[in-house]
Amino acid sequence: MMFLRKTLPTKLVDDIPLSTPIEELTFTVFDTETTGFDIAKTDRLIEIGAVQVKGYTVHEQKTFQTYVNPSRQISREITQLTEITNEHVFDAPTAQQAIEQLMNMATAENSTCLVGHYVTFDLYAFKYELKRQKLNWKQPKALDTLNLIGYIAPSYDMRDLEKYAREFGTRIYRRHSALGDALTTAYLFTELLEMCRDRGKTTWGDLLQIGSVGADTMSR
Template identity: 30%
Template sequence: MREIIFDTETTGFDPKNGDRLVEIGCIEMVNRVLTGRTFHAYFNPCRSMPAEAEAVHGLSEAFLADKPLFETRALEFLDFIGDSPLVAHNAGFDFNFINFELGQCGHPPVGRDRMIDTVALAKVRHPGAKLSLDALCSRYGIDRSHRTKHGALLDAELLAQVYVELRGGRQIGLELVAESLAVSTQSGAVLTLRKRVFRQPRPHAASADELAAHAAFVATLENPLWSS
């Protein structure tokens, strides 16, 4: 099963108020295993960057000034996601921005029936607990020391690991791989996927002394049921 784990960065909270998408990062997983395929892009929002937004993701107006418009890479983005389910943290927020940008350049929206929200999954699995990406990484022991600011591709990489844990905690299909599989991501982080280690079966056959002791005990029984 192919799934796309993704995240976005924006100028604010609501595209209806003039906010725009400035970064998107997507990671492909097949059977909950990273394939190494990604889609990552920055976009010129054609507007100023609020200071509070820049403080979150570090993307300045000057940095984005020479980046392409969303419309120039829309088809590439749509080709990458295909018809796969789309996994995001607080996914409704990301879908709002993606569908707004797609609508601005004449493309149909991505159906929300494809949306998988990891916040909703975490609420079921950990009711009453903190549900931020940072909190879930801490809960599952996922290293986020290289995350100094939000970044779409980096956050998608972390979310991919969180998503696997929320779905059961073990990547499907790793039984036949080497002792560990290192996957280098576009942001420079290395995710190490360890295969499941199986114990050797314990011996269960009785020893000669145990067999002799059993036979001696059976010989003391009077009129055992199996002799009638």
């Protein structure tokens, strides 16, 4: 007998005309921290942070942060890197609850899409956390700042957020903190949007063309 998995709702604003100007769009810029990089097997989420961007402006008063209970020990190395301890996550929400909270915030703010730096990793983390709970992950629309950087400066080939932020003159918040990195990414994102505008890329359709992460990249 086949059991159909439930799908976690990830509804964001849909059916936006491709001609919609960027200044009329709202984005949820987010980041995650994990116990390591083997997210398909042993590693787990331990923090999610996010901030809202409207058009070309970061709204620091509209932020989201939660620790996540990974149901496993956090190594000393990860604690040294992130300053997240086992005590921080002991009473924290589960991964499913934390992801739902993030998506509820994005929906409440009428977000057009999610945005991240190397966002594929974060979306994979969500996918596998939900898979462990027998839930499907219907990927919402997402933009990757790496793709925008590839459009603006194709010779750049590193993924380090701080390096890019320094190169683009972006303010830098606390590293290896989900909220800190989300804020840094948000300001980098708005810098990139302005550079795209200078090159004539001013609409939702333009952003999808140069910055989107396709659902097919998440099918593995």
